[in-house]
Amino acid sequence: MNNFSGASIPEFIGSLMHLEYLNLSKAGFGGPIPLQIGNLSSLHYLDLRGGYMFYDQVGMYSEYYPIALHVNDLQWLSRITSLQYLDLSFANLSKASNWLREINLPPYLSVLKLSSTGLPGIPSTLQHVNFTSLTMLSLSHNAFESTIPSWLLNISNLVRLELRAGYFHGSLSNAVAMLGNLNHLKYLDFSENYITGGISQSLWKNKYLEHLDLSENQITTAEIIGNLSQLRHLALDGNQISGKIPENVRNLSHLDYLSLSYNRIIGEIPKVIGNLAHLQKLDLLCNNIAGQIPETIGNPIHLEHLLLSNNNITGQIPENTSKLCNLYSFELSNNSIGGDITRLIEGFSKRFNDKLDGRSCFQSLAFLDLNNNNFSGTIPEQLGQLSGLIHLDLSLNFFTGYLTEEHFSNLTSLDYFDLSYNSLAMIPSDGWIPSFNASYIYMTSCHLGPKFSAWLQMQTHLKSLWLDETGISGKIPSWLWYRDIFDLNNINDMRQLESLDLLMNDLSGQIPQTMLALNYFSDLNLSYNNLSGRIPSKGQFVTFNDPSIYIHNLFLCGQPLPNCSINVSPHHEEEEVDEDDFDMI
Template identity: 60%
Template sequence: MQRLMLIGFLLCIGVIPFCLCPGGEDHGSKVGGSCIEHERRALLAIRADIFDPGEWLSSWTGQDCCQWRGVGCDDTTGHVVKLDLKYPSAYDLIYGTGEIPEPSKVNPSISSLIHLRYLDLSMNNFSCAPIPQFIGSLMHLEYLNLSMAWFNGPIPRQIGNLSSLRYLDLRGGYPFLDKWSGYVEYYPITLRVNDLEWLSRITSLQYLDLSFANLSMASNWLDEINMHTSLLALKLFYTGLPGIPSTLQHVNFTSLTVLDLSYNAISAVPHWLLNISSLVQLDLQGCLFHGRLSTVADRLGNLNHLKHLDLCRNKITGGISQSLWNNTHLEYLDLSENQISGHAAKMFGNPSQLRLLALFGNQISGEISENMGNHSHLEALYLSENRISGEIPKGMGNILNLEELDLSDNQIKGCIPEEILRNSSQLRHLSLRSNQISGEIPKSMWNLLNLEQLDLSSNHVRGGIPETVGNLVHLQLLNLSFNNITGQIQYQKVWASYPNS
């Protein structure tokens, strides 16, 4: 869902797809059509220093460089205005399944592509080298993405010369899968900056991501960012901000729709944030927030356009108040790993537009009410690691679009309701691990053709597994350990015997 929101945001500010508008004069000699020779030679020099194991740049042959993959030219002048050298396995790397690329170098020939408007070097491995200062000479750049590319050291002030920039992504860190925890972690490779004065010269900025950069010395960070009236997205995840001022004399960046200040020291909601009524996404996870949830919800009640709210891994106490459900626009709510308590039956109020609700790792007790099924828009529900008891309500079968359901590590008993399995045909992930679930696995379980992960381990489930388990062609994880499963299972003509476990 977050990926869809980000793609939608980028479409709104007009950076995907990049528009190659005509303009400028031709100061070079064209070869083979619209390609300019000295720019073609520069591209070949750049390619020589880029790690390309999958031969993603194998199309870089011939005379017309404007036809090469990742290269875009102005239709009128033939000048190269777009260069996309993002590591092609970026998606796998972000989700921790890919290999870290071998080292690359930023060839100085990039500086000769003076007409560039779009430059993406993200997800490569530049071996902890500093960001080259010559990037600041590409005066026509509107889009610059150097994120998660193993750059280190100070952010060059010359980037402030790129006065036409609308999109700037300098996110640090590098993702990898921690095989022990199963979580995606980040190598602690960071950029740093002592002040953000250079930002004031980029007056048209709409998107800024400095996540994982060390901003601990940038005492002026909020004042500099407040000057950008056109800013739509600001991401400062884990930047060591030197304090979050609670007030601003005048809030200028009121067009902001996305704000991420996660993993910075913020003990309470700053007053200036409440003046940004345009906010659609607010991420404040891991900020040492404390206080009652009802107080936080009341303070954020003025943000009438808020659709995404992430307050996980804080120190929020109390129960979920009705005021939280009064935000009729809210679609994504993550309050996991706090100290939220109260009876589950009283927590889920009026039907809402919520598509994701995460409350795992809290102190919620009691039974889940049948009213949970009134939240019919839910696609993901995470209630694991609480103290929830009773049976799974049959009313949850009314959540027809449910894709992910995690009720693991609770005290839930009884059988798995047929109603949920019969109606939730979109279910992909189901985890009831470490409860007191009993009875046989319903036959309708094996009709969930979209199921990818099923974890019923550490319960009191009994009976056998039918051959129809082979219908689950998308299944990647099946864990039925520590139950009373008996009999044999046939899958792809291979017989295996499963004694009581």
């Protein structure tokens, strides 16, 4: 990986007359693109994509886009007559007023990428289209504020067309009607524009189309008809599409991605969805879909994402769902689905040792969200076998019974769990050490008391902890965020806590001064307890100006509550650390 930290591309590079391949992408170059590059008449491949690549502190690959390369005109391109591949993405071309005329000259240009370049506009007409060899065109993320120009859709050899977030507007049916000339088109991205109206039938006759993304527009109708035998990716989310999902969807026999979320779709999920044998993602979030989930939902065995939240779905989860061994995310929140989930979870666990593509079934399940439904009964202990689970949300249901250590036995990846607003009690042993180290724990109205659960001491990555209405009593333990003033590593582990809710318990004593170590603390609720003494007046506590987060603690005082009397001591006898100690940390 190279990072030239904004250095200019040297002009002498234009003297390499026999150069055929030049790739300076993501290397951190800045400043003007040297016009001398136009001297490289033998050049076939030119990639000046901006930015540079690096690995962050935890070894994750990242990209960064510093001061961009820029150029005022592109006349030098006309001299590179052998050019076949050109990528100027993230360069600043805002002053290149004649960009289209110059780029239209190289006769063999096959790939053209000009995304995020600030192009000053796009001409609606072009006298002579010289893009006879062009197969791939990307003009995404440019603020054209234009209708889709007719010449753009008459590049007959085009295979891939990307116009994402180009501020295009107008009727889609007029533009799409011209797609009949693009007989080789396989990939079309018109997403994040201002296209209105319905989709014409001519679009659905393109027998080569594999990828179609019209998401985030203002499309009102989409008749999924015709011979789209090769279509694999269909994204129509974020539009205004109404009506039912047509039965003709079964014609899309190669489809692996279907997203219709954030529309106005009604009716039921058609049973023919189960015929889409290659389907990997089904996203129907945020519609008005009603009825029950069809039994056929378990047929597409490659399904990885089943997203049905925020609809009006009723009934129960089909038992057939447990056949989906590749499932990664299963989201059903905010529906009216009911019944007992025991058979579903047991179905998962029975298939746990089955193999598909060399993996154990349901080791891949990472997101399970059943929030805000009508589920009831107990939560089976087999839940603890879903070892890949990262996000678990069972809140706002009617679950009852006890949660033991077995429910969490193998959840080593668990980072988020919400069991709030059920009738659950958690009864692990006193010495339980969880296999997980979660960042977000929400257990509102679960029974945890009377002691403050000691296993929480092991959750050193906590960012949010809600234990309101859990029946806990006694003092707020300092070990939640602080163990030893001389062990700064322990303090730093807990400084990432951002939100703490202990509302409506029976907590007593003072607010621990050790909470001053929480530098990212932004959300607190200690109301309806029996706390006393002075509210800390340093650290993040100075930002908590809402008295409602402290109310109904009869002997609690200090800003934002009334001032303490002279007889109120700011420190309990047991307190070992005062506020001034945290000025040194």
